[in-house]
Each structure stands twice: as C-alpha cells, then as structure tokens.
Amino acid sequence: MDRPVALTIAGSDPSGGAGIQADLKTFHQLGAYGTAVITALTAQNTQGVTGVHVVPAAFVAEQLETLLADVGIDAVKLGMLATAEIAETVGRFLAAEPLASAYSVLDPVMVATSGDRLVDEDATDAIRELLPLASVITPNVPEAAVLLGVEPAVDVPGLRVQAERLRSELGAQRVLLKGGHLGGEQAVDVWADEDGVREFTDERVDTKNTHGTGCTLSSALAALRPQLSDWPGTARITKFWLTSALTNGDRLEIGHGHGPVDHFTELNDTRGTQP
Ligand SMILES: Nc1ncnc2c1ncn2[C@@H]1O[C@H](COP(=O)(O)OP(=O)(O)O)[C@@H](O)[C@H]1O
Ligand SMILES: Cc1ncc(COP(=O)(O)OP(=O)(O)O)c(N)n1
Numbered sequence: 001m002d003r004p005v006a007l008t009i010a011g012s013d014p015s016g017g018a019g020i021q022a023d024l025k026t027f028h029q030l031g032a033y034g035t036a037v038i039t040a041l042t043a044q045n046t047q048g049v050t051g052v053h054v055v056p057a058a059f060v061a062e063q064l065e066t067l068l069a070d071v072g073i074d075a076v077k078l079g080m081l082a083t084a085e086i087a088e089t090v091g092r093f094l095a096a097e098p099l100a101s102a103y104s105v106l107d108p109v110m111v112a113t114s115g116d117r118l119v120d121e122d123a124t125d126a127i128r129e130l131l132p133l134a135s136v137i138t139p140n141v142p143e144a145a146v147l148l149g150v151e152p153a154v155d156v157p158g159l160r161v162q163a164e165r166l167r168s169e170l171g172a173q174r175v176l177l178k179g180g181h182l183g184g185e186q187a188v189d190v191w192a193d194e195d196g197v198r199e200f201t202d203e204r205v206d207t208k209n210t211h212g213t214g215c216t217l218s219s220a221l222a223a224l225r226p227q228l229s230d231w232p233g234t235a236r237i238t239k240f241w242l243t244s245a246l247t248n249g250d251r252l253e254i255g256h257g258h259g260p261v262d263h264f265t266e267l268n269d270t271r272g273t274q275p
Contacts, residue, residue, distance in 0.1 A: 004031075004032045004074035005032065005035060005072060006032040006074065006223050007067070007222075008027070008077045009064075009090055010036070010038070010079030010080050011042055011052075011079065011082065012040070012041045012042060013044050014043065015046050015260070016254070016260060017254070018112075019079065020038055020079075022215045022216050023219035026219040030224055030267060032222070032223035032226070032227075038063070039060055039079075039086050039090075040054045040082040041055075042080075042118070046255030046258050049116035052118065061093075068099070073098060075102055075104070075105070076103070077104075077107065078105070078134070081119060081127060082118065084120065084123040084126040087126035087127050088129075091126070091129060091130050105134060106134035106136070106138070108130075108137060108147060109143075110142070128170060131171055132170075135173055136231060138176045138177075138217060140177075140180060141159070141177075144166060145162070147170060150162070152181075153177075156182070156188050160199075163197060164192050164197055177189065177190045177191075178214060185203070186203060187202050189235075203272075207249050207250060208258055209249030209258065209259040209260060209262075210249075216261055217238060217242050241265060243272040244265050244271050245263060245265040245272070248269070248271060249262050
C-alpha cells in the first residue's frame with residue numbers, strides 16, 4: 001500500500017511527550033502520514049498536569065466530519081476522550097463508515113502517571129461501551145482494573161486473567177494489557193485475542209524518561225498495522241521499537257520530571273532489545 005494515513009483522536013500535551021504531539025511524531029517516524037482531531041488542551045509538562053480545557057463534543061464531531069469528508073483514513077488511534085459526551089460522539093464515528101473499516105487502537109486513557117486525572121470519572125461507562133468497536137485496546141494496569149471493576153493486577157498471571165476477561169466479558173476484540181506499572185526486571189505486556197493469551201517481554205529499561213509511553217505505543221500500533229500482516233506481529237514489533245525508544249530516551253534532556261521517550265528511533269534500532 002501507499003504511505004498509510006493515520007488519525008489520532010486525543011488531547012494535546014504541550015511538553016510533546018504524550019498526547020497528540022507524541023502520536024504525530026510516532027506516525028511520522030514509523031512511516032504513516034499523520035492527521036489529528038483534538039479533544040482537549042492540557043496544561044502539562046514532564047512533572048504533571050495543571051489544567052485541562054475540554055473541546056466541546058459538537059466541535060470534536062465537526063473536526064471529524066470535515067476531515068473524513070475529504071481524507072481517507074487507514075488507521076485510527078483514540079486517546080484522551082475527556083468527557084462522556086466526547087466518548088459517545090467518537091463512538092458514533094467509530095461505529096460507522098469510513099472509520100469502521102479502518103484499523104483502530106483504543107488507549108483507554110484515564111489518569112496520567114503523575115496521578116492527574118485526564119478524563120472525567122463519569123466517562124468510564126462511555127469508554128467501556130467503545131471497547132468492542134476497536135480492533136485492539138491498550139489499557140495499562142489501573143485502567144484495566146477500572147474497566148473491569150476489580151483490584152489492579154499485581155503479577156503477570158493476574159494480567160493474563162484480566163486481559164482475557166476484557167475480551168470475554170466486555171467484548172474487546174483484541175487486548176494488549178500493558179504491564180509497565182507492575183515493576184520488576186522485565187516489562188511484560190499480555191496479548192489476548194481469539195487464538196488465546198500470550199506474553200510479550202522485554203528487559204525493563206532503567207530510565208525516568210517514561211512520559212507518554214502508553215500514547216507512543218498505541219500510535220505506533222496504528223502506524224504499523226497497515227504496513228504489516230497481522231495484529232500480534234505488529235504488537236511484537238511495536239514493543240521492540242518502544243523499548244529501543246525508551247533506551248534512547250537518555251539522548252534527550254527535556255524538562256525536569258519524567259521526560260519523553262526518543263521518538264526519533266529507527267524501527268530497526270535494536271539498542272534496547274534482544275532480537
Ligand atoms: N521502564 C520500562 N522499560 C521497558 N518498557 C517499559 C518501561 N515502562 C513501561 N514500559 C512499556 O511501555 C508500555 C507502556 O507501559 P505502561 O507504563 O504500562 O502504560 P502507560 O504509559 O499507559 O501507563 C508497555 O509496553 C510497557 O511494557
Ligand atoms: C494529552 C495526554 N494524553 C494522554 C496522556 C497519558 O499518557 P500515557 O502515555 O498514558 O502515560 P503518562 O504520560 O501519563 O505516563 C497524557 N499525559 N496527556
């Protein structure tokens with residue numbers, strides 16, 4: 001195929017490590033043409049979020065209508081859906097053509113790692129309704145627990161159980177349950193689809209530059225899937241790339257808190273991986 005067109009529907013992070021900014025850098029680096037619909041502005045740096053200014057749901061809809069009337073989209077990533085109304089609006093677009101035929105990755109963003117809330121608490125039900133509509137969902141440990149209404153997993157066997165429950169009970173088509181919050185010497189993510197449950201494991205990178213890892217992972221999946229042949233293979237390659245980008249984060253000195261990963265990491269850069 002020609003260069004795929006990827007769309008991110010997400011919030012803005014002025015510090016550039018997460019949100020729309022991270023997504024567009026990731027799309028570009030991984031060979032996709034990037035487009036963006038903005039759901040919210042955050043006032044944010046590498047140390048935390050000081051404010052959120054939400055775009056009215058009707059204007060999120062107008063951005064989507066205008067874009068989709070003109071531009072074909074091969075893959076879409078959904079990030080910070082700040083309110084229930086925005087999540088419902090985006091859900092209507094995801095359920096209909098042309099987005100229903102695009103590859104879709106839903107990162108059910110709720111709270112930043114800094115502890116700051118990015119999405120209204122009452123948006124959780126609306127986000128849960130979106131799970132079956134996306135080709136793949138990419139919750140982290142706390143997000144999976146909120147979606148299932150259970151305690152967060154504390155180990156990999158717990159991740160495996162929750163990944164499968166997100167599929168069998170909440171209707172997700174495919175799940176990449178990210179284990180970054182578990183700690184330990186390895187960073188283990190769990191993949192669940194109709195063929196079963198498997199683990200993707202890399203060495204944990206000793207770095208404080210972890211801001212935006214979830215955003216970067218989900219946008220990398222959206223960029224790469226149209227260029228590769230299947231979802232599990234895309235997820236495996238995406239994690240290799242992210243581990244290298246985390247390792248290369250030490251090339252950057254951005255801010256005083258949790259800096260970004262290095263989005264300028266080549267797909268075949270194996271500095272952080274053990275091929
Ligand atoms: N220090 C690290 N070293 C290697 N991989 C990591 C590290 N921290 C997170 N990851 C990986 O980054 C991705 C995002 O992880 P996670 O922190 O769980 O999500 P989020 O950023 O959404 O909170 C996952 O693939 C996870 O395994
Ligand atoms: C605008 C915006 N969207 C999402 C996030 C969350 O980013 P994520 O990659 O899930 O993780 P942290 O950056 O919170 O570690 C965000 N911060 N801003």
